[in-house]
Amino acid sequence: MTPAVSLTNIAKAYKGSHRAVLRSCDMTVRQGEIYGFLGPNGAGKTTALKLMLGLLTPTAGSVRVLGLDPTRQREAVLRATGSMIEVPVFWERLSARANLEVHLAYMGLGAESVDDTLNLVGLPDTGSQPVSTFSLGMRQRLGLARALVHRPQLLLLDEPINGLDPTGIKQTRQLLLDLAGRGGMTIVMSSHIISEVEQVADTIGVIAEGTIVREVELATVRNEHSGGLEDYFFSVMSQGGVQHA
Amino acid sequence: MRELIRLEQRKNTLSTYLKMSAWVTVGVVAMTWTIALSAGSEPPGSEEAALMSSYIGLANLAAVISMAAFCVLSAAMHAKFTVEEYSGNRAVLTLSCPAPRKKVLAAKVVLVSGFTLVAAALSSLASLAVFLLTEAVFPVVHGPLEPHMIIPMAADVVVMSLLAVALGLIGLAAGFLKRSTPVTIIAAIIAAALLSSLASNLAKGDGGHALPIVAVTAIAAIAAAFALTRWISGTVESMEAA
Numbered sequence: 001m002t003p004a005v006s007l008t009n010i011a012k013a014y015k016g017s018h019r020a021v022l023r024s025c026d027m028t029v030r031q032g033e034i035y036g037f038l039g040p041n042g043a044g045k046t047t048a049l050k051l052m053l054g055l056l057t058p059t060a061g062s063v064r065v066l067g068l069d070p071t072r073q074r075e076a077v078l079r080a081t082g083s084m085i086e087v088p089v090f091w092e093r094l095s096a097r098a099n100l101e102v103h104l105a106y107m108g109l110g111a112e113s114v115d116d117t118l119n120l121v122g123l124p125d126t127g128s129q130p131v132s133t134f135s136l137g138m139r140q141r142l143g144l145a146r147a148l149v150h151r152p153q154l155l156l157l158d159e160p161i162n163g164l165d166p167t168g169i170k171q172t173r174q175l176l177l178d179l180a181g182r183g184g185m186t187i188v189m190s191s192h193i194i195s196e197v198e199q200v201a202d203t204i205g206v207i208a209e210g211t212i213v214r215e216v217e218l219a220t221v222r223n224e225h226s227g228g229l230e231d232y233f234f235s236v237m238s239q240g241g242v243q244h245a
Numbered sequence: 246m247r248e249l250i251r252l253e254q255r256k257n258t259l260s261t262y263l264k265m266s267a268w269v270t271v272g273v274v275a276m277t278w279t280i281a282l283s284a285g286s287e288p289p290g291s292e293e294a295a296l297m298s299s300y301i302g303l304a305n306l307a308a309v310i311s312m313a314a315f316c317v318l319s320a321a322m323h324a325k326f327t328v329e330e331y332s333g334n335r336a337v338l339t340l341s342c343p344a345p346r347k348k349v350l351a352a353k354v355v356l357v358s359g360f361t362l363v364a365a366a367l368s369s370l371a372s373l374a375v376f377l378l379t380e381a382v383f384p385v386v387h388g389p390l391e392p393h394m395i396i397p398m399a400a401d402v403v404v405m406s407l408l409a410v411a412l413g414l415i416g417l418a419a420g421f422l423k424r425s426t427p428v429t430i431i432a433a434i435i436a437a438a439l440l441s442s443l444a445s446n447l448a449k450g451d452g453g454h455a456l457p458i459v460a461v462t463a464i465a466a467i468a469a470a471f472a473l474t475r476w477i478s479g480t481v482e483s484m485e486a487a
Contacts, residue, residue, distance in 0.1 A: 014487055055340055055486040078343035089338040091256045098255070105252055106342045 002067050004154050004186035005029035005052055007212075010061035012047055020059070021047045022210040029188055029203070034180045036201030036218070037190040038233055044210045045190040046086060049156050052188070053083055066153055079107055082152035084160055088143030092132040096123055096142050099131060100149045107150055117149040122171055136163035144172065148179070155179065155187045161196055169196065176200050198229040206236050249344065249352035257326055259360065262318060266364040269314040273372040277307045281376075281385045300377075300390050304398040307376070308369050309444045312405035312412075313437040315365035319413025320433030322357040324426040327417060327477075332424040337486045350481045354417075354474055358410045365406035373398060400460075405444075408463045412436040414470035421477050440466070 007027040013020040022044045029035045039045050050056040051063050054070030054077055063070055070077045090099050096118060101111045118124055121141040126134075131142065140163045147155055160176075161169045177200055179185040191197050197204070204221060206214040214236050218229065225232040281303055327350070330339045342349055380386060415436050420429025444459050 014485075050337075050486060053341065055337060057483075057485060075343050075345065078341060083341065085337055085341075087334065089334045093258065094256065102252055102255060105248065106344045 001031055003028045003064070004031045004033075004066060005035075005188060006062075006064040007048065007051070008062045008064075010048075010051065010063065011059045012044075012051060012056060012210075013059050020210055022051075022058075025061070025207075025211050027205055027212050028215065029186060031186050032180065032184050033202040034176060034187045034189060034200050036197035036204045036229075037188055037207065038194065038197060038204060039190075039207035040237070041192075043207045045207055046158055048207070049083070049085055049158055049188070049190065052156055053077065053081065053085070055085070079150070080152055081154045081156055082147030082150065083156040083158075084143040084147045085156070085158045087162075088139055088146070090131040090139070090142065090146075093130050095128045096126045096131060096134075096138075096145070099142065100146060103146050104150060109150055113149055113151065117145045120148065120175060121145045122168065137165055137168055140164055141168065144175075153186065155185055155189075157187065157189045159191055160189060161191065161193060173200055194230045194233055204229065204232075206233060208237065246348060246352060246355070249348055250356050253326065253352050253356050262322055262360065262364070265318055266315075266368055269311065269318065270368040270372050272314070273307050273311050273368065274375050276310055277303055277372065277376050278379075278385070280306055298386060299388065300386055300394050301397055303376070303386065304373055304394075305401050306445060307372055308401040308405040309441050311365060311369045311372065312409045312444075313441045315361055315368070315406070315409035316412040316416070316433050316437040316440075317430060318364075319357060319361040319409055320416035320420070320430045322360065323354075323413055323417035324420055324429040326353045326357050328420045328424060328426055328429050331421070331481065331484065336484070340484060340486045346481050346484075347478050350478055354414070354477075358414065361410045361413055362406050365409045366402055369402040369406065370399075373402070404460050404463050408440060408459075408466055409437075411463065411466035411470040412440060414474055415466070418470075418473035418477060421480070436466075 005027065006029075007025055010022050010025040010027075011020050012022040012025075025044070025048065027048065037045050037048075047056060051058055052065050052070060054074035057071050065077050066080050068077050068080070091102060094102065097111075097114055100114045100117065104111055104114070115124075118126070121144050123138060123141050123145060126138070131139070134142065140160070144157070144160060147157065155176075161172055164172060173196065176187055176189065180187055180200075180202075189197065189200070198218065201218050203215065203217050205212050216232075221229055221232045225235070281298070329335060330353070339349070340346065377390065380390065412433055416429045416433030419432035420426065422428075440462065443462065
């Protein structure tokens with residue numbers, strides 16, 4: 001089966017910078033799985049996610065997302081994926097509903113799925129309230145709603161539980177498990193909260209200093225490390241001599 | 246394209262800019278009156294007196310003032326609709342839209358330029374109409390208003406409205422280069438000041454009208470604006486949301 005995401009020997013350096021953010025980076029995400037993407041601050045997680053969306057162009061190497069090249073087939077990739085990168089940004093004067101309607105309109109889709117999606121993420125009654133008045137947690141939920149509303153095949157989530165309260169974290173966890181389990185969606189999720197990743201992920205990718213240093217199934221981690229994923233993560237970091245956040 | 250323009254309208258309210266256009270119209274009428282009333286303070290027989298005491302000269306000055314105001318308004322809109330949308334974190338949102346990047350940009354530019362053209366033309370015509378109507382009751386300009394004057398007045402309105410669009414786009418290009426709202430507006434102010442000075446000086450030298458030279462300048466500005474817009478479009482196509 002074609003991988004949902006495949007990064008092969010990727011390098012990425014930003015213009016005007018001598019330092020490569022990613023180098024010799026290989027990553028494979030299988031279809032239908034939840035891929036937990038771990039790494040210290042500045043390791044290159046967000047850069048890798050942006051490359052998958054065609055928001056950045058690799059300096060070297062090849063990116064494939066659902067069999068597509070994000071640089072050359074950017075719109076097709078954006079239609080097939082849902083994403084929440086860094087702090088989600090919205091059209092502030094519009095309501096949550098209007099934000100989702102505009103997002104769908106860019107894809108030529110109607111607004112049929114908007115109410116269901118807002119219910120799904122726990123934002124059922126925001127009415128005409130402008131997004132500019134939303135709390136951090138509400139914005140995070142809306143970011144998730146926007147990623148989901150067009151029913152994508154692949155979800156790319158950068159720190160999706162940032163700013164959520166314990167109830168929100170639990171709901172999001174269950175939502176991701178449902179989407180992957182019942183919905184067959186592939187999910188790549190980066191997070192600094194290792195315990196959360198451990199509760200949802202099938203596969204773990206650890207990135208350090210711009211390279212994926214480990215890619216392993218969570219079941220294997222559990223079998224080989226009595227301290228679980230946290231123990232595994234710190235052992236990987238210490239082996240690489242990497243200072244972690 | 247029509248749908249993309251409609252989405253831009255939905256994301257950004259135009260009512261603020263409509264209100265500002267109305268205020269510009271009021272301001273232009275007031276300034277036209279002030280200039281007409283102060284014509285008597287100029288030395289008799291001077292170029293300034295001739296310009297300020299003829300209908301064509303006053304209409305030309307009103308069109309120049311209107312052009313400068315709408316050029317700045319256009320730049321402010323470009324800054325809001327385009328420069329801010331491709332800067333910082335918002336660039337991730339804009340570039341993540343699953344629509345052709347060039348078309349998304351074109352929708353923004355067409356909406357702002359179209360609004361500027363229509364608002365500038367209607368505002369100039371409205372202020373001219375109000376001024377001429379008041380002349381029927383309280384005349385401040387000595388001399389008759391004749392039908393043959395209408396065509397150069399209307400041509401002035403069209404040329405100056407096009408110039409407002411072109412200079413707004415030049416402001417956009419400068420602001421886009423630096424991804425800066427202040428740069429967008431300041432560049433438009435500088436361009437408007439230069440063109441206003443040129444147009445009013447030419448009008449003086451021409452005894453009240455110099456439309457052909459101003460029209461050539463406008464065509465050059467429109468050509469420059471078109472080239473710069475193509476450059477922005479190419480930049481957006483390969484832009485990275487770093």
